[in-house]
Every structure is written in structure tokens, then in C-alpha cells.
Amino acid sequence: MKILYPLTALMILFTVISCNSKSSDKEGNPNNAAKQITPELKIPIDSAAISKFYQTYPKLVKFQGDVLALYKKKGSTQLWLDNKGIVEFGSTLFNKYKGLEEEGLKANFPYNEKITPIFERISDNKLSKIDTDLMITNLYFYYAEKVFSGVDEKTSTSLQWLLPRKKVNYQVFSDSIFEHATINDDNKSKMFSQYYKLRDVLKKYREIEKKGGWKMIDVGEDFKKFKAGDSAVAIAQIRERLAVTGELKENNKSAVCDSTLIAAMKDYEIHHGKTPKNIILKEHIDELNVPVADRIKTIIVNMERCRWIDPELEKGKEYIEVNIPEFRLYLIRNHEISFVSAVVVGKAMTKTVIFSGMMNNIVFSPYWNVPQSIINKEIKPGMAKNKNYLAEKHLEWNNGAVRQAPGVNNSLGLVKFLFPNSNNIYLHDTPAKSLFERENRAFSHGCVRVAKPRELAIELLKNDPKWTPARIDKAMHAGKESWYTLKKKVPVYIGYFTAWVDREGKLNFYNDVYNRDESLIKLLTEE
Template identity: 75%
Template sequence: MKSFSKFLILSFVIITISCNKTNKDTIILKKPLQKETAELKIAIDSNTISKFYQTYPKLALYQAEVFKLYKKQGTKQLWLDNKGVVEFGNTLFNKYRGLPDEGLKASFPYNEKINQVFERTLENKLSQIDTDLMITNLYFYYAEKVFHGFDEKTTQSLEWLLPRKKLNYQVFSDSIFHNSAISDSKKNKMFSQYYKLREVLKQYREIEKNGGWKAIEVSNDFKNFKLGDSAVGIAQIRERLYITGDLKENSKSAVCDTVLISAVKNYELHHGKTPKNIILPEHIKEMNVNVSDRIKTIIVNMERCRWIDPELEKGKEFIEVNIPEFKLYVIRDGEISFISPVVVGKAMTKTVIFSGMMQYIVFSPYWVIPQSIINQEIKPGMAKDKDYLAKKQLEWNNGQVRQLPGKNNSLGLVKFLFPNSNNIYFHDTPAKSLFERENRAFSHGCVRVAKPKELAVELLKNDPSWTPERIDKAMHAGKEKWYTLKKKVPVYIGYFTAWVDRNGNVNFYDDVYQRDESLIKLLTEK
């Protein structure tokens, strides 16, 4: 009986193998049928969202947007499938961990919880619902920090009145649905200067990582280095400039040669100084600013870039003034068509950071004197000298004091108006010597232009009836004449102490109004 059973079993095996042979005698081993796993579906509705924010109130800022997002998704999870967190979620977490590369020292309010979701060595104690919601909140947190920066109330407290970039959460929501990049897409483009400064930040962080640069040592009675001089400090200058790329090769020579002088002049040009053929104590002082301080300056200006609407730089024609640079630019069709040095407001009468629309050019203008100047200067002058008004070419006019047109008028021979509540405008000045100074913060708040006639010519280029000769004649007519621009020109007055120019060179400018320190404090505290 046993032998018969063995025979049956052996016969079954042989028959089974024979029946599963191919024409090539290849044996096919059939796999058992597997049941397909159902798609993961987690219901996340308004009730679960409300409960989440009761538990995690520090994220309540994003509640309304999160609710809209899940409603659009059909109250289904966004970041989880049967295998766990989707790849796009891991990409987001890596982006979050890379916030220092964006110049940010920021930490998600529930950092420990979010780390548990992504770190394999940690146990995720969150439910699937809370896990998905936590990742969604990380997404909005990242978008806000990188693409928006401080809120408008904070920036206004910092006296920044330029038009703010609006953060479009809908754009970021669409990115989630398509698992697309959350940065640098056409719809979330930043102000172009942001990307340039971000690259510079990488470079300066690398310099810092390699030890930065050593302080240049000179004696207390040091006056200058000139061509042919020899000193240990000259070799130190050479090394310092080599580290930041102002000098392409470091010969380590302690003799001041033409190569070094040329490199120093290039350095001066990109640090708001007038290039000279000698090396002065002020240049040494500038070079001795350590790399960590330069990094702070870069980070501060990256934050300012977050506040700028990138649409501004797409305008066909606009004027921009960078206060710390003391320069005015006319941009036309994306190219710089005109540059002029400017004088800006003193620390006590700061030029306002704001925008306007230039509408009028006034030739041979009167100067209607502000009440503050009447109180502080004119009334005391009149008290001392009964002929004070006549000597200053001033007159009373309808209860106001104004200065007559002419070459001695404080507004010079022409002014450019973009009506605004700050009463700021551009104008000529008889005090031409101020433009020769490196620090040009001397005005009562308005912007004095070194090349006013040339600016008028540039702005009237498309009006053939206003030739350069006619403009010059109107400026010297001694009679006020108003011209209304055929098309208003946007004006943006900004404040950047670090700026990458169109040749890729980073420029650092003195913080004339001491605005950087308060902003870096806010950034590091947050």
C-alpha cells in the first residue's frame, strides 16, 4: 500500500512537470496569485484639521490655506501612500534642512515631530492623519520663509515701503498636486538679485569654512602704501584680495606693484570707494571686515530681496535708486541706459524707501521751503538779518516761503516729480562738490542728481520736440516751466548694502542708515 502511494505521488510530479514544459523544455514555475493592495485613502476633513490645530496651535497661521488645499484634494491625504511618505515629501524635508543655504536660521515650530516622520532612526508617533497634516504645514512654512520673508507689518516697521511681493499659496498647492519643484519655477520666481546673492553666500561660506582671511597688520601711524613700497602688510593685502578673487594670482610678494594697485582699485570700486593709486588706512579697514560679517550682510540683503515683487524688474522703463550706493539708474528694456551719482538724505532726514510714478519735469523751479526748514533756519536768519530773505533770493508767496528760480536755487535748474506723501523728489543742486565725496548722505531727504540735464535728456528721448538744446535753454530761463511726461515712469528707491552687478561682481556698501543690524537681529532671533 505504501509503495502504491509513493507511485501516485511520483506520477503526479512527473505529470505536473511535463504539463508545464515549453517547446524549449524550459520549466515554468508558476507563482501563486497575489491580491492587489488597495490604494491608501485617508479622510482628512474640516473636523480632523481643526483638531490638528488644537494640538499644534503654533501652525494656526496656515489653517485656512490647509483647509482649502485638502478640500481641493477631495479630503484625501497628500503625502502618504502604501509605502509611506511619497518621494516629493522627502524632497521637501531635504529642502527644509537646506534653509541655511537660503540664508535662513529658522526652525519649524514642531521640529521634533517632523524629524520623527523622516528620520529612519526615529519612531514616528504621529497618526497617519497628523503625519500628512504636519508635512503640509511644513510645506507652507518653507514657502513662507523662503519666498515671502517677514510679514508686511514687520517690513513697514523697518521703514520699507516698496510694494511687497504677494505670496500665492495657490501656486504652491499646484506644485504639490504635480509633485513639481517648489522653487525657481516660473510662477514662484524671486527677484533676480536673490539668486545672485545666494550664489555669493555659497562662496563666502566656503571661504569661512577654509578659515576666512587674516587681518592686515599696519602700524598706528600708517599713512599709505604706494607703488614700489615694501612691507609685510602688502603681502597680507595680496593674500586677502586673492581669497575673494579680486587678485587672480598670489605672488606673495611684499612689494607694491602695478598688479596689486590694479586689484586694490577693483576692490575699492566694488566697495563704494573712489579708486585711487595708493592704498589708504580706510582701504585696510574695509579689507579687515571679517568674512562672518560679510555673510551677515549677504543674508540681510537676501531677506530684502524676498520683499521685492519680481514683476517690478520686468518693466519696459523704470528708475531705481540704491541709497547706500548713492547711485541712480534708468533701466530701459532690461538694460542700464543711464547712471548718475546722487546725494541722499542725512541720518536725521533719511530718504524714504518707497516707490512712485514720475509724472513731471520742472525746469527753472521755485523751491517751496518745508515748514521745518522755515522754523529751524529761515526764521532764526530773519531774526538776525532783516535782509535775510533778499540775500537768499527768497520771497513770501501765499503764506509760504519760496526761493526764486536760478543757478543759486537749492533745487538747481531742474527737478523731477513723482507725487507722493513723503514729499520726496529728484533735483539738481548748486552744491556740486558733494558728488566728489564717497559718503553722500547730506540732503534733507530728497535725492540730488549729479547729472540732471542728462537725466532730463534721457527721459525726454522719445519726445523729438525736446532736444538737448531746448532742455538746456529751459533750465536756464529763470522762469518756471512744467513738462508732463507722455508716459509715467516708475521710480523705486531701495536700500541694499550688498548687490551683485551685471558682471557678476558682488558689491558691498556702507550701511549709511544703520539698518542692517536690526534686521540681522530679527533674522537670527526668528
């Protein structure tokens, strides 16, 4: 997809004062006083020069249309050069490019060997002034695309990310950065806020990596568990490991498992998608032994996903967000979390889709209209083996299709929440409550099962005095399907983040349940 870059308001003035005037000063010295203004540098850069540039440097050709429009607007003259050389902001841009690692990106401008001498080895710059200016302009567009847009929409779609992509307003962005001669976003407003939080922890984890990371914990193949009171060399290793990432505030180097260590381990488990326990298991050791380099990759991948999200999303007064790897749903109201529920998401073979919709209806005591895929794969084989299969499952034929009657045995439970979409995905209750006790909750056919559906309905209807909790309970247990249309639609965003900094500033890691991280990290780190 072609990215539309701005016709920026590059307010760069190239006026240089020189002392070549032969006018007299107030004491009559003819060559000593008035100063002549050297003519402003004007280097014509027209469409022919731009076309020739891209013939020589074809790897940058995707920027050609935008570059042409930019120079045309600015009078078809240079943007980055004056009589002294490169204007200061050009050097600022280059320094930001050289610091792309801080943004979780590799510095791989297609013509790095040409751009570097312009700033670092000036005597080695063999480019003409025209090509020098054009090369810097292309560096600007390259930087803006990499940092503020990320991979193109076609690529993110191929990675099955169907949430609406952020549409960067490059006009506003460029006007701001060039007016202040900086690319820094001091008020952190240009990106989804999670991006900045992950960027901060990336810096922290890179510092840990520079210091050698953390040591592996060796418990042996026959290890079962550690509990309070146990003593082992590995316990001191666990203590040291938790001190590195901050779950343990002080490391007394004790080899005895005590309540302080158990509490620190519980904190670690909570922020790594685990159910906290009073014992330390092999699965916890495996999690602790994930190398810091792998954690850094996970942070980088999720920074990229943040580039795709419009920061305006967070300004909504009310919306629902579901994070698939976290197995959790949040209702955000007035920028605060007003409701949280565990969820069950799709199995690896029937993945929950990453997309968004607008919730418009709540259905109480719903029928379940069985998808044809399930009829073919499960119901027909079941009927072939058992003539009473439909009755036992509370299923019935309905105009050539199959549906399940309302009630406590219904696969959708007692309520469902609809946001129309082509994927036929919605939120719903379930009679299979025990699944919410699992750490890994990928069991559904694709829809999102909610652990606390009654409470969610109450929250969504709390501003409608007619829908009291008692009335909601009655509708859920009526045994007859009834629909309620929300007075105001509620946005629903189903996302996929394996690293997330929560509102308390704690970094959380979640299992890559659909194995989506690896393909994205390859895209971001390939030469």
C-alpha cells in the same frame, strides 16, 4: 498680515501593486499570475481633525485656514502618505527644509522635534498618521512662507520699507512644484533675479568661511598709507587677502607694493563704494579687515530684501532705480542700463524714504517751496539773526509760505523730476556740485539730488522730437518755471541694498548708511 496660500493642485496618486491574487497564470498555477491592486490608502482628515491638531500644535495656527481649505479641496484625505509610507516628494520637501541655510535662513520649524523623526528616525515618530500628514503640510506652508515671502509686510513696514511688497501667486507656484515634484526653480523666475545672484555668492563666502576666512591685516596705529614701491609685511597680507575674494588673480606673496597690487586694490575699492586711488589708506585696510562672517550677514540681509520685491518689476520697459547706500541712480530701458548718475540722499536725521512712485512731470527752472519743517528749523532762526536773510538766500514770502525763486542759486537747481507721493520726495538738480565728489553722499533733507540732471532730462525726453537738448537747456536757464508732463509715466523705485551683484557678476558691498541691517539680521537669526 495674513498670507493667502493656494488651494494647490496636489496630483499625488497612491496606488500600490501587490501579489496576493489567487488567479491562475497561463500554465494553470492558481497563485502565481494575476496581481491584485491593493486599495488606495484613504485617511480621512476633516475639519475636526485639523482643529484638534492646532490645539496640540498652536505655534502653527496661522496656517490653519489655508490648511483646512487645502484638505477640503483634495477630498479631505491625506496628501503625503501611501501604503509604503511617505511619498517621495515629502522627502524632497524635508530635504529642502534642512537646506534652508543655503537660502540664508535658519532651519527653525516650530516643531522640529516632531517633523525630524518622520523622515530621519522613523521608529521614533509617535505621531498618528493624521498628525503626520498634517505636520508635513504645515512644513510645506512654513517653507513657502520663509523662502518665497520672507518676513510679513507689517514687519518690513516697521523697518521703514515702503516699496510695494511682492504678492506671491501661490496657486501658480504650487501647481508647478507639485506637478514636477520639485521645489527647485531651475529657470529662476519666481524671485527677483538679484536673489539668485546673492544666493550664489553666499555659497562662495560660506566656502571661504569654512576654509578659515581671511587673516587680519596688521598695519599698526601710526599707519598712514602705502604707495607703489613701498615694502612691508602688511603688503603681503593685503595681497593674500585680495587673492581670497578674487580681486588679485595670482598671489606672488611679494611684500612690495607694485602696480598689480594697486590695480587689484582699485578693483576692490570700486566694488566697496570707494573712489579708487593710487594709494592704500587706513580706511581701505579697515574695509579689508571686515570678517567674512559679517559679510555673510550682509548678503543674508539683502537676500531677505529681495524676497519682498516682485520679479515683475524687472520686466518693465523703462524705470528708474535709486540705491540709497550706493548713492547712485540708474535708468533702465529695455532691460539695459541706459543712464547712470551719482546722487546725494538724505542725512541720517532726514532719511530718504524707501518707496516707489510714478514720475509724471519734469519742472524746468523750478521754484523751491520750502517745507514748513525747514522754515521752523532754519529760516526763522536765520531771519532772527539777520534781517536780510531772505533776500540773501533768494527767498520770498508767498501766501504765508516761503519759496525760493528760479535760478542758479535755487536749492533745487535748474530742474526737478516729480513723482507725486505723501513723503514729498523727488529728484532734482542742485547748485552744491562738490558734494558729488564725496564717497559718503548723505547730505540732503530727504530728496534725491542728481549729479547729471540735464542728461537725465535728455534721456527721459529723447523720444519726443520737440524736446531737443537745446530746448531743454533753454528751459533750464529761462529763470521762469515751466512744466512738462511726460507722455508715459516712468516708475521710480528707491531701494536700500548694502550688497548687490552687478551685471558683470561682481559682488558689491556698500556702507549701511542708515544702520538698517542689524535689526533685520536679528529677525532672521533669532531662535
